[in-house]
Amino acid sequence: MSCLMVERCGGVSFKWLEQNVIQFRMLADGTLNPVHAGVLLAERRGSFPPIDLRILKTSSQPGEVESGTRRKLKRLLSFQRYCHASKLLRGLMPHTPGSLHLLDDDYLGQAAHMLSKVDTWNFDIFLFDRLTNGNSLVTLMSHLFNVCGLIHHFQLDMVKLHRFLGMVQEDYHSNNPYHNAVHAADVTQAMYCYLKETKLAERLTPVDVFLGLMAAAAHDVDHPGVNQPFLIKTRHHLASLYQNTSVLESHHWRSTVGMLRESGLLNHLSADMSLDIEQQLGSLILATDINRQNEFLATLREHLDNQDLDLQLATHRHFILQIALKCADICNPCREWQMSRQWSERVCEEFYRQGELERKFNLEISPLCDQQTDSIPAIQIGFISYIVEPLFEEWQRFTEPSVLSQIMMAHLHKNKACWSRLRYVHTPVETKTHSHTEEPEPQGGHEEAEDIP
Numbered sequence: 001m002s003c004l005m006v007e008r009c010g011g012v013s014f015k016w017l018e019q020n021v022i023q024f025r026m027l028a029d030g031t032l033n034p035v036h037a038g039v040l041l042a043e044r045r046g047s048f049p050p051i052d053l054r055i056l057k058t059s060s061q062p063g064e065v066e067s068g069t070r071r072k073l074k075r076l077l078s079f080q081r082y083c084h085a086s087k088l089l090r091g092l093m094p095h096t097p098g099s100l101h102l103l104d105d106d107y108l109g110q111a112a113h114m115l116s117k118v119d120t121w122n123f124d125i126f127l128f129d130r131l132t133n134g135n136s137l138v139t140l141m142s143h144l145f146n147v148c149g150l151i152h153h154f155q156l157d158m159v160k161l162h163r164f165l166g167m168v169q170e171d172y173h174s175n176n177p178y179h180n181a182v183h184a185a186d187v188t189q190a191m192y193c194y195l196k197e198t199k200l201a202e203r204l205t206p207v208d209v210f211l212g213l214m215a216a217a218a219h220d221v222d223h224p225g226v227n228q229p230f231l232i233k234t235r236h237h238l239a240s241l242y243q244n245t246s247v248l249e250s251h252h253w254r255s256t257v258g259m260l261r262e263s264g265l266l267n268h269l270s271a272d273m274s275l276d277i278e279q280q281l282g283s284l285i286l287a288t289d290i291n292r293q294n295e296f297l298a299t300l301r302e303h304l305d306n307q308d309l310d311l312q313l314a315t316h317r318h319f320i321l322q323i324a325l326k327c328a329d330i331c332n333p334c335r336e337w338q339m340s341r342q343w344s345e346r347v348c349e350e351f352y353r354q355g356e357l358e359r360k361f362n363l364e365i366s367p368l369c370d371q372q373t374d375s376i377p378a379i380q381i382g383f384i385s386y387i388v389e390p391l392f393e394e395w396q397r398f399t400e401p402s403v404l405s406q407i408m409m410a411h412l413h414k415n416k417a418c419w420s421r422l423r424y425v426h427t428p429v430e431t432k433t434h435s436h437t438e439e440p441e442p443q444g445g446h447e448e449a450e451d452i453p
């Protein structure tokens, strides 16, 4: 029981260390010691270290497992996770008597039940992540690829698919409060809901669905937890590599392409098709650059005003996929209050961590990153008013008549009103423990929950 609990909490015990070193020895048929074992595993992360190593190393606590080692151990554990997820997907639950397995059966049963309602807007991704043992992205993507018929259509090799998804999930930084694999899973679930919108679903091809889900799952992979201005002013190598333009998005895309090739997932397709998929994934992921928000919004408005969107055209479908991904990426304020608030606290915690680093190293503190002056309600109200609302108003116009869009707009307005009330009573929140603000929920915050599709 204790061993299971340790794993569920994401910690690494000595027992796990021993177990995985033994497993690694078996796989590698070598005589490696724990120190050297992880070195043989390819280090893919281009954003590591996210900043000057001297800064990173100051965050290590005495006695804590060094972050690189921890990451490599996690990668070793990932094989167990694939097995776990694939058993769940095939409906093969362990039947050996014993409390541990009974506990696992219970968790996996609840996760499977949640997957049966994966197209509902009140899907609780935080709960799903706990039930799947921190494996939400792999489990969700495997399930969606299956129910969307993509495995059959593209004749995907399941081992390669799990390998690819495992790599993507592992390359998200679990110590980021916001830009982690749970955010990717959340965006993927939202994207799936959008792909099912009547206006879109009847026009999309299997390639479109494949691209939409893949881009959502990988759109922030290897995010270092700091923004582009930070990378530029600290002269990070990614900033010079991508010439200070869409630095993070370019890195997310190139990392995804690297993992696609490493996994061999698309090796059986023609070279032209593989290349086309890689290019389209890039175009989708690069569209999530918030600096290009006005450009996309203006084009969408123009299309809607002129009523000239023709989803029989591949270029128009691609544009709508870009918009759908942008919506999915910033849909947190359109979720039910309890989930929306958690995301808000997490993203602000990530901002504040950057601000603390900037303060510590005498750099100018970036906008929204100063915990002393930038409150969570103020950040959220600005984000909703200038970024989220304008985009979702146009998305509602496009999807009309859509029950989902009506629900999302209702949540958005209620959440904004709640943050407005909190703004006047707000005191700095203890963000490090994700403790929630204790103010009351927005009026009527739950009443529409049963109407959510």
Ligand SMILES: [Zn+2]
Pocket: 183, 187, 219, 220, 329
């Ligand atoms: Zn994102």
